[in-house]
Amino acid sequence: RARQLGRNRVEWYDAFLEEQLVRRMDLERELPGAVERGELDLVYQPVIALEDGRPVGVEALLRWRSPMLGTVLPAELLPVAEDLALIDEIGRWVRQRACRQLAAWSRLGHDLWMAVNVSQRELAAPDFVSTVAATLAAHRIAPERLVVEIAESRVAADVPTVVTQLAGLRALGVRTALDDFGAGQASLAQLRRLPVDILKIDRALVADSGDRRTPSKPLIDVVVSLGRRLGLEILAEGLEATAQVDQAREAGCRFAQGHALARPAPAERVEAFLAEFHTPSV
């Protein structure tokens, strides 16, 4: 009986591994050419100013609409893109599409910033800063309107390159953000070294642990005051409940994102959302 159970477990484990392996092979087969086939897509999540509840920016988030595999999320797509050395091509597509969308919204009179995510690997490309400059110029976008987000949890080795590239972006006038702050390990040291303008507090810090002994409030208060002392703008991300929004506002966060405020959505839906706030300047 015990032996039977053990055997079932092994089989279950094998089946699980096999499934993972097959999935990975599917991704590796389909991802090359996805850009050319027009399968990549962006959704946008509004950034809200907590003082008046108005949208001040949007963050572009990558989606892969694969006819074979369905919609694939960044968590699954990005590691494959990096391994197959497709990340630079995909990143360029993301920044072009995001800038095109920003220009379109700007023509409609929406005064927004656009945030794009980059991996450390993308940032390490020697021509990264110059291609960003070219993309901005092609769409006639003021550099201040672009925010480049780099995830703290993924900045580890090779930090000098990251520092140089972020500094290069800022020299252009582009703003930089440290994403997922508080989810990684070397947070404080990183914060001192990286030339960033915006601190995005990870939802892990904002979430209610459900345990009275570990409330999130003291942590948020400390991070906000620290960020302020360093002259950073503070954005709380991943707010899922109204109470979290209130808490972020009370702690002094200026900006916020999360399902409680606005979910990531396709451009048309975001455009409708923006229109609700728009007062024509006539």
Ligand code: C2E
């Ligand atoms: P991120 O930049 O921290 O983006 C926030 C993630 O949290 C997004 O997941 C978003 O859909 C999700 N989110 C937003 N509000 C809430 C909320 O209230 N609750 C919860 N539970 N989740 C929320 P997504 O779109 O799956 O992206 C995951 C990560 O993938 C991003 O984290 C970012 O690091 C990376 N990523 C996304 N797009 C790109 C891209 O174009 N290039 C690169 N290099 N990385 C990207």
Ligand code: MG
């Ligand atoms: Mg981000």
Ligand code: MG
């Ligand atoms: Mg984040």
Ligand code: MG
């Ligand atoms: Mg994240």
